[in-house]
Amino acid sequence: MIVIGELINATRKKVREAVLNRDGDYIKALAEKQAAAGADFIDVNVGVGGGDSEEESECMKWAVELVQEACDLPLCIDSADAAVLRAGLEACREGKTHFVNSVTAETKRLEPTLAVVKEFETRVVALTMGDEGIRTETADRVECARRIMEGVRKAGIPEDRVFFDPLVMPLSMDPRNPVLTLETGRKIKEEFPSSALVMGLSNVSHGLPRRKLLNRVFLAFAVQAGFDAAIIDPTDREMIDTLYAAEALAGKDEFCMNYIRYCKDSG
């Protein structure tokens, strides 16, 4: 499973402060830590909520350069604003396939975001929500996936670059939510077998105690359900333990070589 390190996200209080104060050392340390822990991509989200596209773009460029000084990983440029995505990708090293996080089926966002994905030949996290926001039922989310895939085909983007996120809503709101997300993922994969599935999973445990426990068990469920990538904290040792064990148990780790090596390396 592809691990996208989630720690550089300005919705987290300390990152927000670091972004506002241009504390580059803090950002670089977060990148280093995640790279050392084995992340495949580093997510970069510098949205501090001002809504000023130019300011966020400048800030994204600043952060992207820092992260690339700190490590040699491809990035996951995370913003709802296509101009910010573009600014981030322009600052990215060539020769790597980066991620855009994210596109949705929202009329306003779909085309401009896919234009950036096309131009920079990135992968893209595709959230199955549209102009109506997040819908409860599987069928509505699959319909969003269809609208996004239509745009992807129109733009001439290879389908295997699309990582659908079937969106997990808090378990505390409805006990069916986690199952619904996995089901939605399975249906999307059935309909678009060339596409991939990604999960931003921490929302599942919102409002409940021992959130990390719930998050890691849900990651195991996602592995079993055939998800290809997850946006997680790669420095959470128990989470990564669970990931390697789940891949081995789901038959996705030939001869358990990755599991055995991981156990050896993590001592």
Next chain:
Amino acid sequence: MIVIGELINATRKKVREAVLNRDGDYIKALAEKQAAAGADFIDVNVGVGGGDSEEESECMKWAVELVQEACDLPLCIDSADAAVLRAGLEACREGKTHFVNSVTAETKRLEPTLAVVKEFETRVVALTMGDEGIRTETADRVECARRIMEGVRKAGIPEDRVFFDPLVMPLSMDPRNPVLTLETGRKIKEEFPSSALVMGLSNVSHGLPRRKLLNRVFLAFAVQAGFDAAIIDPTDREMIDTLYAAEALAGKDEFCMNYIRYCKDSG
């Protein structure tokens, strides 16, 4: 999920010694520990491999009485020998539904074991193996389940007393093994929807490092796959953590009440 505490099993070296030396305090302590940790049933296996039915029967009676002094839980009388099962159940308190562990489709064992299940009105762990031993393919194991269910019906035992164990073979032998076990379980439940599924899961990790990690992630998979019971170590805190989280995430814990209470109680 029903938790059957597995610790009193003479295949474990210390238990074997306690059985041979008639060290009642050791057996009682294991029962108390498992009851305190929240086990629903206590498995009792005193087979030290002599093959003497009378001696094992006497020993089973001894152990059953000790366990019942130590706690008030129903038992899971564990032997391949119908006479030993009978001796254990005769020593069991009335007014509880106990378990027999186990029946198989083996010609020699099927009828005599089911006769005991019928007489003592117990539940039964039904291993999906027959005269040919354990077969690799799902279809062969489902065929064993059919043979057992035929015997169950002939004996007039209610079908919901039957807990099929689709048998987990070591992941280290074949990466398909865990997936195969879950698939076999799903197929059996499809064919016999009144029956239940049980898993004796520790075999999955045989020969691999960090066995407890693999065991608990596989327990999460089993919960998701609809298993009703597991034979596990209830004193393994991380295992029980995983169990509560998995049940909540699988939509089997209305309003997450059990999960929240567990988090509160376990501090």
